[in-house]
Amino acid sequence: MIALVDINSFYASCHQVFRPDLRGKPVVVLSNNDGFVVARSREAKALGIPDLEPFFKIGQLLKKHRVAIFSSNYPLYGDLSARVMDTLRGFSPNVEVYSIDEMFLSPPGPREQWEDLAWEIKNTLWRQVRMPAGVGIAPTKTLAKLANHVAKRHRQGTGVCILDQPDKWQWVLRRVPVTAVWGVAGRMARRLAGLRIHSAWDLATANAKVVRRVGNVNLERTIEELNGRACLSLEELPPAKQQIYCTRSFGRKATELQPVLEAISLYAARAAEKLRAQRGLALTIHVFIHTSPHQPDFFSRSATAQLPYPTDDVRRITALARETVKGLYRPGHAFLKAGIGLIELVDRQHLQFDLFHPGQSERSTRLMTAIDAVNRRQGKGTLFLGAQGVSKPWYMRQHFSSPQYTTRWQDIPVVFA
């Protein structure tokens, strides 16, 4: 049995923790660069503000209803997420942090106590972290996701749903569209519609061999999981990533090479940091730049490049990323976005030594360890390469920033006696 806990409107709820005056009021959170809506409080949803709607299209609507608007504030969300996860670890030693606001855990205790357990989890999260949560419990991850979906949407206000018997989950499967199933989105749903599969129940009872023709092996697993047979286990130690990307849109479009070089340097450093965090080394990088796909003359280029030996040294990776992006850049285009991926990775533990090349020096490794230690202690970005630039005029727009209540000394909330 698996429980899935997920926070309602997580980003919006984070802002409400420090702005209790906004509880019960419409709140929206915008994506990076204030591009579009990525989170809405319940009240904002009730106003008919669609998810993923471009901000410029709904400015008037937001104003009319006096909706509170926030730029996204990832340091804040990351910190509150860690508090949620810490609280949940108190309930079970077996947990998997699935996303910033979702955790799978194996519910302890006998089956007849699970409903009480779910309520206790929900109430504790509210009491200790002021986070509103939904809890779903079922025999597989896919059904637990579905239970959570039901907890949030179909039994208004309860926020808890236990699907521990076939008759219970079958009742749900017959009543939700196939797109409510984890891993099935629009494109796959259209292909399934060609096989007359519309509801989750249609998928659960479909012939796996027939479905395999329009989907992949993951879809076959989904069918198994919908029938209560677990294929996906709790990943307590997240598997190492096979690719690590860092990509970002610019706050203002870049026509010159210099800002593109600075941006790609920052992204390279960020990707190298993630690489070191999983104790990996990179052999191949992938770099891309492109203009706005919404404008005519869309221009997009990408290229891969090889490092001389597996490395996690930010200087090596940055130098190669800059050299590569120079080859992609063309004057006369207004670039919107750039990114880098570390796409061929090796584990430090299983490194093959090259007879003719010494590989990364011990000095480099020690320097990287020192940089990471300083940045962990003094805050992200304390030590960085000059190649990233200092004033960063291309950095993302955030016109509706909230304070970093929990991660910056001068932003700590003041409580009056």
Added chain:
DNA sequence: TCTGGGGTCCTAGGACCC
């Protein structure tokens, strides 16, 4: 005046090689 995210994995198709 302008404004459409970020991450990971997978696959199709072309180029090239043996």
Added chain:
DNA sequence: TCTGGGGTCCTAGGACCC
């Protein structure tokens, strides 16, 4: 003159998740 397989690497883009 026309025809042939299989593997690898690369770029581009699809698909899904939050």
